[in-house]
Amino acid sequence: MDMGTHGMGSFGGKENDNDTIYNRPVIFIHGVTLRAGVFLGHKEYFMKQGYKNSELYATTYADGGYTPMYYCSMKCEHVKIVREFIEAVYKYSNSKVDIIAYSMGAAITRKAILGGKCVDNDIDLGPPITNKIETYIAVGGVCYGLENCKNAGIDDYFPACSKTNGMTCSSKYMQDINMPNERYEAKTSYAIYSKDDHLVGQNCCGHTCSELKNANISFAKIHYNHGTILTNTKSLQYSLVRYHTSDKEARFI
Template identity: 45%
Template sequence: MLRIILIHLATVWLGFAEFKPHFREFLVEEFGRDVATKLERLDQGYLYRGSFGGKSEKYQPVFNRPIIFVHGVGSNAAFWLTHRQTFIDRGYSSAELYATTYGLLQNNITKTLDCKDVTAIRNFIMAVAKYTNSKVDILAYSMGVAIARKAILGGKCVDTMENLGPPFTANVETFLSVAGMTHGVENCSFLYPACNGLNGIPCVSHFFTDVNTAMFMKYEGTNLYAISNEFDTE
């Protein structure tokens, strides 16, 4: 009896592994184990806290355009679990819904717009588009909007000067910003790390100057939408 229970629990636990095995194997083969590990983010815990997405089996069809969810500051992939379930209830599958976690669970006054986070999201967009052989839709929230925009734009990171490469515009059909950090924050004390003038969140930082003065118009995708309200100041 104990053996049966343990087998059952192991099955349930593995059923909640972050990426589906087929997607994980694809990441390892195409991008290497290091990139796959950084995108899966098992350090965030299980039950889809660090990431989710992938086909349940090799020949599972992709009927809907894949959606990539990009979380905001102080959060992780688990932020999107209720949204994921909403899409599943409406006919989407795990092969069409993807998320990873960038950065650490930092608060608003310490989190900066780091090149390593931009690189993670850029790699993820590239991976999902290649894996599904499809353009993708991106749903980004708060700071995730800024990170995703730079990931698509490419070019040099302002904090490391690493060249990310050309824009990914052709891979993105729809870009939806929700309460997005698009222009930065007007009032931000430089006493806080997040308010630095290089890769911080002030609207005059080098990061926001870069993403908002790009020579490419509408580089985020074919269709651009934003959801905000009168209280959003970013």
């Protein structure tokens, strides 16, 4: 489904042939039922910090909300779209990239980077593309799963909680992306999540659902819901991709 620029299905790219890319490009990956336009606030914020349109990128990998959340599984076709998008921006900009991935987009992006066979159809994505990514940030990410998927009967009915490619913490998909014992998402990785995020939840197979395995630093917040953890931590996200550091933030390593 082509949502185009006006449907906010995508953004990014050079204005003309003389448009030079100075900052390392940032790729934004949306969550379930969303589309690229959810990051327009981020685009505006980053541009105020000196970034240009040619240094900020987003695309839409699913149908942008036409399918209800619990009917959305993590399909190989969506993983392929994200992987190809990352590689396209890398080639287009001739630069490593930074990635900010939100909600289910965190899980989609991790598999896109990890590569290997998709759990739902055995298509081989190829080797990891870790070397093309400088910084990876999971914001309110489905990193170990979605807590609500553990409710009895849900994983047998809703595709989002499929035991194959769903967000239940014991699914083949979640086990696959959490199997490596070394960081593969980027040279440097971070997690930003809220202890008051009741959509993703807190307990996924003994892990905090949004905690990123092998992350350099995790930022555990309070008083943010699943939406505001994305929209109200833009300054932290910016500092991490730009400087790999943050001041006056609570850290849990």
